[in-house]
Amino acid sequence: MIILGIGGLLKDAACAILKDGELVAAVEQDKVHAHHGTAHAGLPLEAARAALHLAGAKAADVQTVALARPFPERHGTRHLHLEFRDHFPSARVVSVEHHLAHAASAYYASPFENATVLTLDNAGDFRCGTLWRAEGVELHLEREVSYPDSLGDLYSRVTELLGFKPGADEHKVQWLSTWGEPAFAGVFRQILARPGVGLRVDQSWFDADRGGNGGFGARFYEAIGLEDGAEIPAELRPVLAASLQRATEEMVMELAGTGENLCLAGGLGLNALLVAALEKSGLWKKVFVQPAAGNSGTAIGAAYQAWHGTHGETRRAPMTTLCLGPESSPEQIKKVLENCKLRFQYLLTTDEVLSAAVEQLQAEKILAWMQGRMEFGPRALGNRSILASPLNPYSTENLNVFIKHRESFRKFAASVPAELAGEYFEVGQNARFLTTVGRVKEAHRKTFESAVLGDGLVRVHAVDAGENPLFHKLLHAWGRKTGLPVLYNTSFNLFGDPMVCTPRDAVRSFY
Numbered sequence: 376m377i378i379l380g381i382g383g384l385l386k387d388a389a390c391a392i393l394k395d396g397e398l399v400a401a402v403e404q405d406k407v408h409a410h411h412g413t414a415h416a417g418l419p420l421e422a423a424r425a426a427l428h429l430a431g432a433k434a435a436d437v438q439t440v441a442l443a444r445p446f447p448e449r450h451g452t453r454h455l456h457l458e459f460r461d462h463f464p465s466a467r468v469v470s471v472e473h474h475l476a477h478a479a480s481a482y483y484a485s486p487f488e489n490a491t492v493l494t495l496d497n498a499g500d501f502r503c504g505t506l507w508r509a510e511g512v513e514l515h516l517e518r519e520v521s522y523p524d525s526l527g528d529l530y531s532r533v534t535e536l537l538g539f540k541p542g543a544d545e546h547k548v549q550w551l552s553t554w555g556e557p558a559f560a561g562v563f564r565q566i567l568a569r570p571g572v573g574l575r576v577d578q579s580w581f582d583a584d585r586g587g588n589g590g591f592g593a594r595f596y597e598a599i600g601l602e603d604g605a606e607i608p609a610e611l612r613p614v615l616a617a618s619l620q621r622a623t624e625e626m627v628m629e630l631a632g633t634g635e636n637l638c639l640a641g642g643l644g645l646n647a648l649l650v651a652a653l654e655k656s657g658l659w660k661k662v663f664v665q666p667a668a669g670n671s672g673t674a675i676g677a678a679y680q681a682w683h684g685t686h687g688e689t690r691r692a693p694m695t696t697l698c699l700g701p702e703s704s705p706e707q708i709k710k711v712l713e714n715c716k717l718r719f720q721y722l723l724t725t726d727e728v729l730s731a732a733v734e735q736l737q738a739e740k741i742l743a744w745m746q747g748r749m750e751f752g753p754r755a756l757g758n759r760s761i762l763a764s765p766l767n768p769y770s771t772e773n774l775n776v777f778i779k780h781r782e783s784f785r786k787f788a789a790s791v792p793a794e795l796a797g798e799y800f801e802v803g804q805n806a807r808f809l810t811t812v813g814r815v816k817e818a819h820r821k822t823f824e825s826a827v828l829g830d831g832l833v834r835v836h837a838v839d840a841g842e843n844p845l846f847h848k849l850l851h852a853w854g855r856k857t858g859l860p861v862l863y864n865t866s867f868n869l870f871g872d873p874m875v876c877t878p879r880d881a882v883r884s885f886y
Contacts, residue, residue, distance in 0.1 A: 380678025382443035383670035388419035391674040392430040400429035401699040401751040441681035443476035443673035471677040473499030480676030481640035484694035485663040496641035497527035532589030552620035553829030555613030563622035624652040644668030666808035667752035700749030711878040729852040754809040755866035757846030771825035790864040793837040806837040
């Protein structure tokens with residue numbers, strides 16, 4: 376059975392394929408559409424074609440199209456059903472509510488047989504949060520939060536207040552928060568909660584007629600000691616970010632409660648500091664966050680929900696990898712390099728590839744590393760990565776200032792073989808997919824100084840040998856040569872472009 380899941384139609388469109396219940400492909404539209412192709416009425420058709428090709432299937436083979444809808448059924452899903460008929464003539468089209476798709480993406484992808492599932496985002500289907508009880512293959516809704524009582528919306532407002540782009544730069548606020556003290560956490564607690572009610576965003580802190588600066592009103596400026604509408608001073612920005620982050624973490628813990636297993640999805644699930652706080656809280660024995668927690672991940676959730684909910688299948692097939700996108704053969708790569716009239720060396724064995732990579736890194740070069748299938752989601756996991764040596768004192772400056780052109784408070788991940796991670800870092804449960812943060816052990820604090828966030832935190836990527844054998848071997852080869860089996864890792868892309876997908880994308884981004 377072929378099920379095509381489609382999610383993120385209004386933002387971050389993506390497609391995923393379940394083949395007899397197994398997740399075999401997942402592709403984001405912006406990664407395959409970045410430099411070629413034409414959009415078609417908002418449908419992620421390039422992503423669908425790529426996913427079907429990876430699954431070894433054709434459009435006519437699709438039995439069910441599962442659409443994670445971005446709006447209530449009565450607000451316009453019908454015309455999409457008709458349009459899908461043109462492209463998938465044999466398929467049944469089913470709609471999956473936005474937060475149900477988020478919940479399904481987290482729970483069915485997890486290794487748990489039962490769990491509490493929490494979804495939190497800006498808004499979807501006019502809801503911004505849900506709590507589910509999951510048992511076997513069933514999800515039961517226990518609680519929901521409706522817009523405008525939205526944690527995600529508040530985070531976006533502060534993002535704009537601090538001079539970043541709302542709906543895109545919330546991750547910058549997260550990393551900025553590690554450099555400040557949460558002196559105004561109490562202010563955000565007042566905005567978020569009312570006694571005996573739980574999460575309620577008090578709208579009296581905002582001015583509905585005020586554009587820009589997150590729409591905060593006079594009450595807020597007075598509470599933080601500034602004149603109404605004043606520009607936020609540079610020294611206050613990390614303080615506000617830290618205060619928001621602290622209040623957000625506290626509210627999420629209150630919403631989640633306690634138990635054995637917790638699954639998390641929705642845009643707030645992309646907040647690695649929040650995930651780490653949940654892991655360390657002691658409220659849950661095990662925590663799993665959907666790595667593609669945002670809207671793109673609803674494509675996976677919609678497909679899972681159709682498999683279990685629509686078709687009544689009881690066999691579970693948890694997600695084992697995020698390397699679910701397109702890949703290129705050596706012949707295809709060679710053709711592109713020749714077409715670009717580039718000098719290149721064709722390495723015939725894995726040992727030659729590893730030796731050449733280590734040689735470049737030892738020479739303190741920045742290495743563009745593209746191999747295997749493209750990652751799904753926002754994080755590079757060793758298939759579309761830019762790599763650098765932690766032993767090079769200029770790595771962070773070169774990566775941040777001259778290559779990535781981004782703020783100094785944003786640091787890079789430290790990729791390490793999973794079996795060795797504990798020697799250097801305190802590792803979170805979700806380090807495999809880079810969805811949490813760890814802490815550098817005191818003995819190695821100096822070594823990783825350039826990657827350390829505030830309070831000794833670091834983004835740890837624990838690389839599993841079975842999931843990514845070539846990258847795992849590279850880390851060990853680097854370790855044998857230098858005594859340190861760790862490389863700095865950031866996504867292979869530039870200037871706000873999507874992560875590279877094709878060899879041509881890689882060449883363009885490299886140059």
